[in-house]
Amino acid sequence: MKTLRLCFSPCPNDTFIFHGLVSGRVPLPGFALEPLLADVEVLNGLAAEGRADVCKVSVAAAAGLLDHWLLLRAGGALGRGVGPLLVAREPRTIQSLDRVRVAIPGARTTGNLLFGLVCKEAGIAAQRVELVFDQVLPAVARGQVDAGVVIHEGRFVYESMGLHCLADLGEWWESRRNLPLPLGLIAVRRDLGLDTARAVNRAIRASLESARDEAPGLWDYVR
The missing domain is CATH 3.40.190.10 (Periplasmic binding protein-like II)
Incomplete structure (x- = not known):
């Protein structure tokens, strides 16, 4: 079984999204997860240095990562009235x-x-x-x-x-x-392949749905 280093921030937005995966409530078949929670700029650095497998990154950093990373549709953050x-x-x-x-x-x-x-x-x-x-x-x-x-x-x-x-x-x-502000994205290393990226994307969607259903232990983890 391959281990994926899953890196995201401790902000409530991220812990809400990833609780299902980290708790094991949502499976990612064929993979074990090694979670790492870190400051957003540390995460940007981990991605730039290739020291993560799945990583939350700032939208501002994403353009410089595209040669080696795929950006997922699930798990990103954008909105109105939530900017810096x-x-x-x-x-x-x-x-x-x-x-x-x-x-x-x-x-x-x-x-x-x-x-x-x-x-x-x-x-x-x-x-x-x-x-x-x-x-x-x-x-x-x-x-x-x-x-x-x-x-x-x-x-x-x-x-x-x-x-x-x-x-x-x-x-x-x-x-x-006149657009929502894009803040963060989830990226997967390109060399892991499209099949892995798609599997991770599906798992993140399922993890988010699990959080919306208020899975046991969710709020303790978010806090």
């Missing part, structure tokens, strides 16, 4: 961020790509500081950086830390493209 936020300790304009320190959750993340597009439109060049996604809000709150791009659950808790939203980067995208 640009936050700071006090209200300020985007233009005021020129040449100041702004924390980003990784160079290959969709959040960083959007921030770069906003900077280009505003004609500024911020000094980007790479941090693990869950370190961005504390760094902004402590004044270690002047602003930060927050992803995942950060958009729901920044106000409780006394921070202000300077821009909703997802809304910025939607207002200019």
Whole structure:
């Protein structure tokens, strides 16, 4: 039986999707799974280095992976009103961020790509500081950086830390493209073959359906 290294983030979106597979409730015939949960930028790096078999990646990173990875239809994340936020300790304009320190959750993340597009439109060049996604809000709150791009659950808790939203980067995208914001995708190594990719895609769909049926142990795993 072949082992597949299954890599995804600990954010609730991913743990909800993959609980069925990781728990064994949803089988992937012919394969054993080796789960690894990691920060989204770590995942982008694992995919770039070929150190995963099935991997969640940022949409911003996906274009650079297509020679060696297949993108699946199942398990991706896109939507409206769920994009990254640009936050700071006090209200300020985007233009005021020129040449100041702004924390980003990784160079290959969709959040960083959007921030770069906003900077280009505003004609500024911020000094980007790479941090693990869950370190961005504390760094902004402590004044270690002047602003930060927050992803995942950060958009729901920044106000409780006394921070202000300077821009909703997802809304910025939607207002200019009139499309949902694509955030993440599931990729499978090309050298595993189309049959394996299709089997993984089917299993992820089944795992998601299992989660929607609130399989036993789901919410403890998501938390």
